[in-house]
Amino acid sequence: MDLENVSCPICLRKFDNLQALNAHLDVEHGFNDNEDSLGSNDSRLVNGKQKKAKSVDSSAQKLKRSHWEKFKKGKSCCHTCGRTLNNDIGATNCRKCGKLYCRRHLPNMIKLNLSAQYDPRNGKWYNCCHDCFVTKPGYNDYGEVIDLTPEFFKVRNIKREDKNLRLLQLENRFVRLVDGLITLYNTYSRSIIHNLKMNSEMSKLERTVTPWRDDRSVLFCNICSEPFGLLLRKHHCRLCGMVVCDDANRNCSNEISIGYLMSAASDLPFEYNIQKDDLLHIPISIRLCSHCIDMLFIGRKFNKDIRMPLSGIFAKYDSMQNISKVIDSLLPIFDDSLNSLKVETVKDSENTLDPKNLNDLARLRHKLLNSFNLYNTLTRQLLSVEPQSHLERQLQNSIKIASAAYINEKILPLKSLPAILNPEGHKTNEDGQKAEPEVKKLSQLMIENLTIKEVKELREELMVLKEQSYLIESTIQDYKKQRRLEEIVTLNKNLEELHSRIHTVQSKLGDHGFN
C-alpha cells in the first residue's frame, strides 16, 4: 500500500498520507463513526486499518499534541454547543487550539506545521474549530487601500520648483514694471508739457522689463488661437511679451489699473506703499494676458480666501460644533452616573438614594439641557442667516436636518432621569420645582424639531378642533336657553374631550402654534 500518495475515494483529492486522508474523510464526508476511539484523544489512530498508518507515522514527524485538552468522560463539553461529549456526538480536539469539540462543531480544515501553528505554505491539512478558522491571518481581510499621497507630493514638488522659478521671474518683472511706471508718473504728471514724454518713457520701460515678441510674424492670438485682423487687434502682454488679442468675451488680455493690481498683490516688495502714497486712483493701467493674471493672482486669491476668518453660517456652525463637543464630552459622564444610580435603585429600593449623588446628577443634567438649548438656539440663528448663495442655502438645509437628528439622538438618556427622580419622592422641594420646568424644556426642545409638514398637519387639526369646540359651545348656549339640560351634560363631556385634545396639540406645536 502506497502510504505516501493516497486519494480520497469520494472526491479523488490526493493526500500525502493516510492520516490527512482520514481527517479529510471525517470532515468533508461525514465519516468519523469509530466510537471505540473515545477516551483516547486521538480518535483516528486506534481504528483497525489505521493502526498501520500509526506505526508508519510514528517514526515520521508528528503534530504537536501537548496542548490538547484531556478528555474526561462525562465532564468534557463541546466548546461550541456546550453538550457533554460522549460516543454519539464524538469528541475530537481542534488540532490548532487543542480544545475539545463534538463532531458537528469541528467543521473546518486548516494547514498547520508540526508545532500546530498556521502555516499556509508548507503545512498539512488538519481539522480545526470554527474559531481558529476564522481567526487565521488574512481570513477576514478586505479593503485594500493604497496611499498615493507621498508619491503625489514628490511629483508635485518636482514640478513646483520649475514653476516657482517662472513665478519668481514674473513677479520680479511685475514689481519692476509697477515701480518704474509710478516713478515716471510721479516725475512727469505734474506738468502738462511732460505728458507726451511720459508716454514714450513708459513704453520704453515696458520693453526693458520684458522683450516684446515681434508681432509681424504672429497671425493668431497666443491664447485663443483666433486669427488677427481688422476687428481683432494685436496686443502685447507687458509681463511675458506674448502677442494676444483683447476679445471681451474670451478675456485673453485685459488692461488693469495699477492700484487694483497692487492691492491684489500687496505682499510683493513694491517701492511705493499703496495707502501711504495714495496710489489707488492713479490713472495708469497695464495690459496683462490671462495666463499671467492667473499665475500671479489665482494663488493669492486662494490663499487669502482660506485665511479669511469664518463668517455667516460658517462662523455659527463653528460655535455649534464647539457646543456639540461639550455635549459629547458630558454625555458619557452623565450616562455612567445614571447607570450607577439605576443599579443602586434596583439593588436596594428601600434605601433612600444618596442626595448628593442625586444633586450632582441633577446639576449635570441641567448643564446638559442648557447646552442643548444653546445648540438649538445656535442652529436657529444659523438658519435665520440670509444665505448668500444657493450653496449656502443647501448647507443650511443639511445642517438643519443634521442638528435635529443630533438632538434626537443625544437627548434620549436625559429623558430617563425624571423617571427615577420623580416617583421616588426623595428629593427636596427645591429639586422638585427644578425638575418641573426641565421636563417642559425637554418637550419644548423636541417640539422645535417637528418638521414643517408635521406642524402643518397639527395646525390643521387644531383648527378643526377649535371650530368644533366653538360649535358645541354655541349649541350649549342654545340648549341652555331651551332648558334641555340632559343634552347639555353630554355636550359638556364632548367639550371637555375636545379641550384636552386641543391642549395636547397645542403643547405639541409649542412656539409654532397660533393663538
Add this chain to the structure above:
Amino acid sequence: MNLFDVADFYINKIVTSQSKLSVANVNEHQRIKVLLLDKNTTPTISLCATQSELLKHEIYLVERIENEQREVSRHLRCLVYVKPTEETLQHLLRELRNPRYGEYQIFFSNIVSKSQLERLAESDDLEAVTKVEEIFQDFFILNQDLFSFDLQPREFLSNKLVWSEGGLTKCTNSLVSVLLSLKIKPDIRYEGASKICERLAKEVSYEIGKNERTFFDFPVMDSTPVLLILDRNTDPITPLLQPWTYQSMINEYIGIKRNIVDLSKVPRIDKDLEKVTLSSKQDAFFRDTMYLNFGELGDKVKQYVTTYKDKTQTNSQINSIEDIKNFIEKYPEFRKLSGNVAKHMAIVGELDRQLKIKNIWEISEIEQNLSAHDANEEDFSDLIKLLQNEAVDKYYKLKLACIYSLNNQTSSDKIRQLVEILSQQLPPEDVNFFHKFKSLFSRQDKMTQSNHDKDDILTELARRFNSRMNSKSNTAENVYMQHIPEISSLLTDLSKNALSRDRFKEIDTQGHRVIGNQQSKDIPQDVILFVIGGVTYEEARLVHDFNGTMNNRMRVVLGGTSILSTKEYMDSIRSAK
C-alpha cells in the same frame, strides 16, 4: 467576504478622512465637508450610504464633478471620490487649477496610472490637495454576496463572441477592483468553450501579474481562492424562467435598479411611494424576506402589518402628558416603520396584481415542468394549450417555446408543430427569433448533458451531501421552483474539488506552484463566481443559501456584468449579432 463590510469600510475611509491642515491651524478643524462625486461613483455611494450617515460626518453637500456651475466656497473641505477615467480626470485637473474649495482629499475607485497621477500633481499649483488614495470599489454592491458592473451586453460586446475594446478594459478593471477590495489573489478558471471567458480570464491574469508587486502582494492563504468566470449562454434556462423570490420578483415585474424601485407606473400609487429605495443593508424586513418565495412572503408581510397595527394601537391612546412623551420618544421609529410597511405593502400588492393579470401562475408551472422534466407528452400538450390561449401575452408564449426548444432538441416533429402554432399566434419577427434562439443554443445543450452523466459515478456519500444542499436551497415540493440553476451543481463540484478540468480551464497565477501537479490542489475556501452576460437574483439567492449551508467552509461571492430579468435576457439575445 461580506461585500457590505467592504463598502462600509471604504465609505468610512472617505468620510472620516481627517484634514491635514488642521494640525497647522486649530481654527480650521471643523470645516464643513463637501463630497464631490462623478457619474460612476454617485451610484456606488447611493447604494451603500444613506444621507443621514453622510450628515453625521458633516458632509452637508454632495456635488457632481461634471457640474461646472458649482459655486466657490473656500471654507469648505472637499472629499473627492471618483473613478479614474479620462473624462473625470479632465474635470479634476480643471478643478484644481482654480480650486473652488479650500482643501482636497482625493479618493480613486480603482488603480490610477502613473501618468494620471503626474498630470494631477502638475495641475495642483496651489497645493490644495492633501491626500490621494486608491480604494477599490469600481463595482456596485447589491447584496452582501452579490455585485454587478451594470454593463449591458451591447456595451461590452462588439458581437456575440468578441469583446469590444472599451468593454474588455472596463470589465477587467472592475473585476480587478473586486479582487483587490477582497484582498484576494485567485487562481483563475474559466469556461473553456467560451471565447469571451477565455479573453477576460487572460486579461485579468495579465493585470494581476503586472501589479503583483504593488497591489497583489497578499499573504499566501492555505487554500488559494478561485475566480470562476462563466458565460451566461451556457445556462440559458435560468434567466428565462419566471422567478418566485421577493428580490427577483421585484426585478422581474417592477424593476429595481441600484436598489431603487420605481413604482410610478403602479395604478393609484401614493405620491410618496413613487420611488422607493430597497436595500437589504438598511431595511431589516427586506433583509429577512428578500430570499423568500411568494407564499412565504405573504405570511411575513401579514405578520409585519400585524405588529405595525399593535404599535399604532398603543400610540393612539394619548391622554396624559406621559403618553405624549412616550409618543414623541417613539415617533421617529414609528414613522420609519409606517413608511416601511406602506412601501412593502405597495410592492407586494403590485406583484400580486401583475402575477394575476399576466397569468404568471399557469405560465410558470409549465415553464418549470418543461425545464425540469425530460420530454413528456403531458407537458407538451399543456404547452400547446397555453400557446393557444388568447389571454396570455405574446412575450410569454415566445419564451415558453424557447424554453421547450432548449430541453427538447431531438424531437423535430414537435418543434415543427410548435413553429406552426407560433406562426399563427405571433408576428413573423418573433418566429424568426425562435429560430435564431434554437440555432444559438443547439450545441451547448449537449455539453450540459454530458455533465449530468458524470453525477452517476459519485458515491453515495457525495450524494448525501448533495441532497442536504438541495433540501435547503430548493423546495422540491414547490412546482414553481423545480428548476435548479446550473451554478448549484458547479458550486457542489467546487466544494468537492471535482470541477471538470476539461470544461473549466485554468490560468495559473501563482508562480510558485509546479504545473503538472494540479491534482493535489486544495479545495478552495473562497470563491468568486463571475458571469459574463449577467446573473439573476434567483442565482444570488442560491449562492446565499449555499453560503449559509457551508457555514464558512466555503465562501462564495457572485457577480455579473449586470442583473438580468427574463425580458432583459431575451432582449440581449434579440440584439446579439
